[in-house]
Every structure is written in structure tokens, then in C-alpha cells.
């Protein structure tokens with residue numbers, strides 16, 4: 292047996308070990324998710340294994356639970372509003388930061404990113420204290436503003452990364468051809484930014500929809516979002532209903548980016564197809 | 572073609588002037604004399620990036636329909652000047668007029684200029700038709716006219732029927748043609764081209780050079796072309812503006828700047844002329860005898876009587892030097908340092924003593940001189956230009 296063959300065997304074992312560890316990590320990551328989804332279809336009264344039969348009763352129960360439905364609606368509209376506003380603000384901020392030189396640019400840059408660096412709990416308390424200081428009540432508006440604050444850094448970072456790749460000459464060409472600054476942004480820069488816009492909007496949506504800790508501080512009295520609703524339900528009991536609710540959360544937070552991605556792909560393909568002379 | 576060139580350029584040549592005269596003449600005295608306002612006029616332009624002054628005291632008047640090239644080494648401010656016409660950089664002093672109208676406060680999108688970039692800059696998400704139609708759309712041209720004009724422009728750049736293609740489906744040369752079509756389709760007042768050929772390979776460059784020149788002539792558009800390639804400048808331009816370190820060195824026709832360089836910089840930058848330092852030993856109204864630092868003495872034509880003892884530089888183009896036993900009045904004995912065989916001609920580096928090497932580029936007739944061979948190089952009294960101790964041409 293040559294040394295090379297031995298080395299080969301050792302290499303194979305090393306690979307097997309790496310594979311095993313990786314598998315463990317993934318099981319650890321996905322087991323809770325899979326358990327939640329599987330158990331949401333369990334017929335048993337108790338929210339745990341073993342399975343006693345397949346049933347959709349917990350989903351039926353969810354649909355009849357006014358509180359849960361209200362929380363779902365609240366989370367949905369807050370996430371939508373957050374996504375729309377954050378994307379608009381984030382894209383314009385990124386454009387400004389990349390394209391223009393002005394005093395205090397570095398400071399703006401830091402300020403915009405800051406909410407992503409400060410622990411959420413501190414941000415939560417901080418915003419509350421600030422609101423108290425100016426003697427304002429906790430309203431849904433505050434909750435939305437808070438979520439925007441949390442999501443803006445990520446949208447700005449995504450848009451900035453894309454913006455860097457859009458060469459200035461495109462805009463200069465558009466300007467020289469007679470398009471105003473606004474028109475050249477609309478016709479040239481924005482279309483080239485679309486991937487960042489879509490990605491930013493989806494990320495902002497999920498950040499808002501998922502948020503637990505900051506929402507706990509900011510929500511007005513009596514208003515629940517999906518995550519806070521789950522938390523308050525957990526305080527009472529571990530009902531299988533929670534599994535169903537968790538599955539819905541997973542569906543929304545995974546499904547929406549997925550749909551967005553597919554949509555974007557479809558759009559690109561459609562544009563290609565409108566272009567019959569394309570060589571492959 | 573050469574005839575046409577000289578014909579077009581014979582007018583702005585009242586005197587074979589030096590740099591300062593040419594600048595002054597073109598800035599102040601030219602309009603009127605040329606019949607009509609210049610297409611573009613710079614008056615004492617200064618441009619600074621922060622504290623760094625990129626362009627100083629730049630003056631130039633560009634005749635309608637002419638092809639003017641800004642030529643100079645990298646970083647000398649060519650792009651900066653071009654961008655100042657477009658309104659993409661702010662000038663800190665002086666004024667720019669386009670078609671007689673001051674444009675200091677006119678934003679770029681109202682200046683009506685065509686821009687062609689080194690990197691093509693076609694909108695990647697728009698097809699060829701939408702790229703070319705872009706400028707027309709913003710000028711509220713009716714749809715039917717847009718169709719027609721785009722088609723004509725594409726025919727002009729010899730890419731008819733490419734409307735539906737995306738820029739990514741075109742070669743570099745094709746993209747640059749589309750960029751050219753996009754810049755001229757709306758009949759701008761000036762066409763600005765910033766090194767449009769430098770991203771292309773050598774063959775394509777040659778072809779595009781001819782094509783751009785042809786289209787410019789056909790359309791009669793005023794073109795300002797930026798390059799650091801002297802061959803491009805000499806072959807395409809009606810007039811060349813040679814720049815160095817943010818200032819003008821010389822303005823003239825290709826023949827003028829090549830044959831009678833105004834400064835040592837121009838002589839060196841265009842065609843690497845031989846510069847032989849020396850002092851005047853005797854002179855009259857028409858000639859000067861110069862003792863070269865290399866040891867020899869030459870007699871050259873001089874535009875005026877020079878003071879004996881004055882330091883001068885004799886500038887001779889490699890192409891003007893005869894090699895071997897030719898009958899020229901000035902003969903420098905030397906030894907061949909190296910020979911480059913180019914087929915129809917050969918370039919010799921010849922050591923003429925005093926640590927001076929001169930370069931001769933001559934058509935091959937008979938035997939080629941090899942390294943180490945003793946050889947004579949010579950030139951006639953009128954085959955050179957004299958520079959004074961400041962490096963300016965003696966006129």
C-alpha cells in the first residue's frame with residue numbers, strides 16, 4: 292500500500308466526518324421547524340409527539356380565533372407598510388450616499404446603519420423612553436416607524452451594493468440625451484436597481500413580520516402582532532394551535548421571498564423572450 | 572481625401588503661429604473672420620477639482636462642422652475639458668459658449684450635445700431601438716419620425732435591423748456604433764467623443780476611425796474628439812489641440828503641429844522628434860550655424876537673425892533624416908546602435924558622439940546598416956525647427 296492510498300483513505304474519513312457534522316448541524320437547525328409543521332397536523336390534544344392521526348382541526352380553530360386573525364391582519368399590514376416605505380427611503384438614501392458628495396455624508400451613513408448594530412432590546416426601550424419624553428402615546432404608527440427603523444439599514448446596504456455596480460456613465464448618457472435628473476433616475480437607475488428593490492422590500496417585509504422583541508415594547512395596549520400573539524398564547528398553554536400558527540408564520544416568511552424571487556426571474560425571462568433574435 | 576482635409580483646414584492658417592498666438596487668434600479674432608459664430612468657444616477656462624487645478628486658462632474656438640481633437644498625455648485634462656462642454660464638471664473661471672450661447676447656467680440635459688464614451692455606456696436594459704430613440708423621445712419627436720430617424724441612424728452606422736437586440740448581444744465595435752448612432756440621431760450641436768476607440772482591438776479601431784470621420788463629414792456635425800493616440804489625431808482631425816498638464820501647447824492642423832511643433836513638448840509627444848541641443852555660432856537673416864553639444868556643426872534655416880551664443884535646440888523628425896551617402900548639407904557621422912527592420916522602412920538609432928543618440932526612420936534602399944557599422948545621417952537646412960532656450964519655437 293502506497294502512502295498516497297493511505298492518504299486517500301484518511302481523506303475519505305475526513306470527508307465522512309465533515310459530512311456527518313454538517314448533517315447534525317442541519318438536523319439541529321431544521322428539526323424544530325419540521326416538528327412544528329408536522330405536529331400542526333396532529334390529531335392529538337397535546338402539542339407534542341406521538342402523532343395520533345392526521346387532522347386539520349388546529350387550522351380550523353385558528354380560523355375561528357378572532358384574536359389570531361386580528362394579529363395576522365395587524366402583522367400583515369404593518370409588514371406591508373414597512374416594506375413599501377423602507378424600500379423607498381432605503382433606495383433613495385443609497386442613491387444619495389453613492390452619487391453625491393455633501394457635508395455630513397459619513398455621519399448619515401453611520402446613522403442609517405446604526406439600528407442594525409444596536410441590540411434590539413436597547414432600541415426598543417430607547418424609542419419608548421423618547422416617546423415618553425415628548426409625552427406621546429404608543430400607537431400603531433410608532434410600531435410601524437420602529438419597524439422601518441429596524442429594516443432601513445438592510446435595505447440601504449442591499450441597495451448600496453447594487454448602486455456601486457451601476458456605472459455613472461449610464462446616468463450621464465441619459466442626461467446628455469435630454470433626460471432630467473429625475474427622468475434619468477426613473478428610466479435608467481431605478482430599472483437597473485430593480486433586483487435590489489425587490490430584495491430590499493422582501494427583506495423589510497420579513498424583518499417586520501418576524502419581529503418579536505422590539506414589537507413587545509412598541510405595540511399599543513391591546514394590539515398583538517403574530518409573534519407577540521404566539522408568545523402570549525404560550526404563556527397560557529402549549530396548545531397544538533400554536534404549531535399551526537407557527538406553520539403559517541413559516542409559510543409567510545419563507546413563501547413571500549420565494550414568490551418574489553420567482554416573480555423576478557419570470558420577469559427577466561419575459562423580457563428576454565420579447566427579444567426573438569437572442570442567440571443562446 | 573487628403574485634398575479635402577487641406578481644403579477644409581486651409582482657412583484657419585493665417586500664420587504658422589506658435590502656441591500663444593494660436594490660442595489668442597482662435598479665441599478672440601476668429602469669429603466673424605470665419606463667417607458665423609463658432610460652434611463651441613472657450614474663453615479663459617479654469618477648472619479645479621478641489622484645490623487641484625486640472626485646466627488653466629484654456630481658450631479655443633471651434634468652427635462649425637470641423638473635427639477638432641484634444642491630444643495629450645494621460646491626466647493632462649482632455650476629459651475634463653470635454654466634460655465641461657457637456658456640463659458634467661463645473662468651470663471655476665471663464666466662459667463656455669455653444670453656438671454663441673453662454674451655457675454656464677444651462678444644465679446638461681438642455682445643452683443639446685451628443686456624448687460618446689470610451690465604455691460605450693449603452694443602457695443595458697434597453698434594446699438598440701430604445702437606446703437610439705432615447706434622445707428623440709425627450710425632444711418630443713412624434714412616434715413615426717422616431718421610427719424613421721432611428722432606422723436612418725442605424726443604416727448610417729451600418730447596423731440596420733438591429734433594433735431588437737440588447738447591448739449585451741453586440742460586439743464592442745457594434746456597441747460603439749450604436750452609441751454613435753444614439754449620440755447623433757437627434758442632431759446635436761456638438762458631438763463629443765472621449766477616447767471612443769481605445770476599448771477596441773487594433774483592427775476594429777482602424778475601421779471605426781475611418782467610419783467616424785466619414786459620418787462626421789456626411790452629417791456635417793461639429794466634433795470634438797479626445798485621444799492620446801497621435802496617429803488617431805493626425806489622421807482624423809481638421810485641427811489638433813495639443814495639451815500638456817492642463818494647458819494648451821499648440822493648436823493647428825495636423826501638418827502644422829507635426830511639421831512645425833511650437834514647443835519641445837509637442838515635438839517630443841508627436842512622433843518623438845530628435846532634439847539636438849547647441850549654441851548659435853554664426854547667423855544671418857535666413858540661416859544660423861549651430862554648434863551641437865554632440866560636437867558637430869550644422870547650418871539650418873532660421874526665420875530671423877539669431878544672436879551668436881544663444882542656446883537653441885534643433886528639432887529633426889526621424890523621417891527627415893537621410894542615412895548613408897546621400898547628398899544633404901548637414902552630415903553627422905555616427906555609429907549604428909540598433910536597427911529595427913519594418914519592411915518598407917527601417918529605424919536606426921545612431922550614436923553621433925557626445926552621448927547623443929538620434930533616431931532615423933528611412934525607406935530601405937539597398938543594404939541595411941547593421942549594429943556597430945559607421946554611418947552618416949544627414950538633413951537639409953529646412954528639414955528642422957529651431958527652439959529657443961525655453962523650448963518655444965523661434966518664429
Ligand SMILES: Nc1ncnc2c1ncn2[C@@H]1O[C@H](COP(=O)(O)OP(=O)(O)OP(=O)(O)O)[C@@H](O)[C@H]1O
Pocket residue numbers: 620623625643644645646647648649650651652799
Ligand atoms: N473627479 C476628480 N477629482 C479630482 N481630480 C480629478 C478628477 N477627475 C480628474 N482629476 C484630475 O484632473 C486631471 C485631469 O484629468 P482628466 O481626466 O481630464 O485627464 P485626461 O487628459 O482625460 O487623461 P486620460 O488620458 O488618462 O483620460 C488629472 O490629473 C486627474 O487626476
Ligand SMILES: [Mg+2]
Pocket residue numbers: 649650651765
Ligand atoms: Mg480621459
